[in-house]
Amino acid sequence: METQITGRRAAAALRRREPLRLRTELKAVLYLVPFLIPFAVFYLWPVCRGIWMSLHVWGIRGMEKYVGIANYDKIFNNPDFYVYLWHSFYFVLLCTPTVIxxxxxxxLLINERIWFRTAIRSAFFLPYVLSVSVISFIWLHLFDAKNGPVNALLGLLGAGELNWLTDRGLVWWAITIVTDWWTVGFVMVLFLAGLQEIPPDHYEAAKIDGAGAWQRFRHITMPGLSSVMKIQIFYQVIGSLKLFGQVQIMTGGGPGDSTNTMIRYIYVTGFKKDMFGLASAQSIVFCVIMLMIAAIQFKLTDRKDG
Amino acid sequence: MKMKKKSATLLTTGMALTLALAGCGNGSNNNNAASSAPASGSASAPASSQAASTGNGGSAVEITFWNMFGGGEGDFVDQIIKGFNDSQKEVVVKQLRLESNEYYAKLGTALSSGKGPDVAVAHVDRISPFVKAKQIVPVDDLASKVGLDLSQITASNLQSVTYDGKPYAVPLDTHFHMFYYNKDLLKKADLLNEDGTPKLGEMTPEGFEKTLAQIQSKVPDIQALAVNTPYFQEPFLNLYYEAGGDILNADMTKAAINNDKALSVLKFYMDVYKNKYADLNDKNPWDSFSNGKAAFWFGGVWEAGVLLGDASKNIGAMPLPPIFGSQTHWASSHLLVVPSYVSAEKQEASAKFMKYFSEVGGSTWGKAGHVPANANVTASDEYKSLPYRDQFIEAQKTVKFAPQTDKYTTIVTTIAESLQNIIFGSESPEDGLKDMEKQINEVLDN
Known part of the structure; x- marks a missing residue:
């Protein structure tokens, strides 16, 4: 009985408010249009077209024939797919924790009052503004086994010749070093912003209570950074999964296929082997996997917030 | 208050619009950059042809010429185009130079959408799909219209562009690999003859390895043979063709690569790597050889300018030695093709340009290293006076072009990938070849 009444009252209230709500909704849509149109034209439409392509044999000359889900069948029956998928995830495991x-x-260092703060901050941020091809070519030369500065430096320390880019054991580390060097500036800047939001009086109070540096970091800094941290992890996981440029330029997926990632696999299938239908199907599968990961991450971080 | 709110709304709307417009502009800019080729090709052609025709008294036909040549090769093409434009007043050639990595994606798009070049460069192993889709025209009638005698073209080149008895392109050149050797290093290894040619010993895999071993023992700090590991399919195919192998069977329905010949070639190279005659980790073997860090190199004829042009390098060239029996070796060829959508008038104009490129431009093109397809050019004294060109012509006689299948790109990429897995030890040669066979058959069945 009670629920019925409240239900009816709510319905009445809703009806009364309807014209107003419709207007606000419309207004919202109107404001969103400038975003929605380019989004639909440049993003949604290509995605839909990709799904359509993934159901066909599609060569350089365009559509050849409709094959239904045969392309998807092919993907899941090819052991390479799982290997390259693992490579993409392996890179997430290497790169995300290290760069964060x-x-x-x-x-933390730059947040202290040290000399040349701005200079140091700029120096670390600088690589981030370069494009992936530039940083890859820089490190391609730095890592050169015979004439590269990295090996020359290590040679001074007594190390032998290391084949950074053609040794299975080293190549992932080489790619990780490059990517960390490239993106760490951005991670740093976001953390700096987070650090500056933590009120200094918290630290003062903790100091008065006799908390040591580690305790202050553990109980004030870390919780204060938690929201920034979540965003960082999210960005880095997605960013690492999209690894392509560095391996394409520095290793060509090699030695053998040991640094071939999902994105490079899709690129080779489409643009090198002219199998655009199969490549579209691969992209769709990988896209779904990435969306699932994003959803899981959102879920996890949401729960912690609540 | 109300006023203020209104202006705030206006402001936000304005900002949103600006952002959207900026975004839009960006999007279409990127779009242009990515596919500038067809767009600018078609858009600029009419506009500039008007300009050209007014400049030339209204008679000149302007044609758009697409190519992917960069660096040194590009300079020679520029010279040829300039020479053609200056030599007559009927046709003006405008070129569009595209990034070589994306060239075929763009040319393919242009051909299927019917907007793009009036004449274009293509590799011989790439035209099958275009011929099959009737996207390029046969050139025999065009050639006779403008007086280009196709019998001047070397027979093997003409054969390579012939489908159902009709030539679909004008071959410009043949390019392949030569056996380059560093005379200074060979002298140190006691392997140089009086006349400056190398002493190669017995022509078998074992015999050649013995030669390499001698270089290694006498000149220890260098590679005896620089192997093109990053593009290993090239050195592989050269020796595999020498051994009498084929990628596909005769009617091109099945892979024919999983056999003892391929296996013995792979085992030879693995041996060369294992014994350190070649460095598996060398990512720039062409530089190693050019800088005197390797004694032998299977290098492209297009490297002739760098390697043979500088006398201080003391490098010589000869046809690839018949280590696996025959002298047959891999080759490709640059062609000029005319798309089907081009109007009759422009087709004829394109044919005039092709005639010039073949007959006159050929000698310029020969300087780039490629062996010109026009036999009159290779017979000329001007061409023969270039260093080692007699050797080039000799090597040209035993070339083998890619099978005429429209799946060749896919097949050769598959081979390249599997070979990388084999030489870097992810797969045994036996498994790798089996895998290659399976993948190629899948591609052919599609």
């Missing part, structure tokens, strides 16, 4: 740890350490 480094970024945090740099941010």
């Amino acid at each position: 740890a480094l970024g945090l350490i740099l941010a």
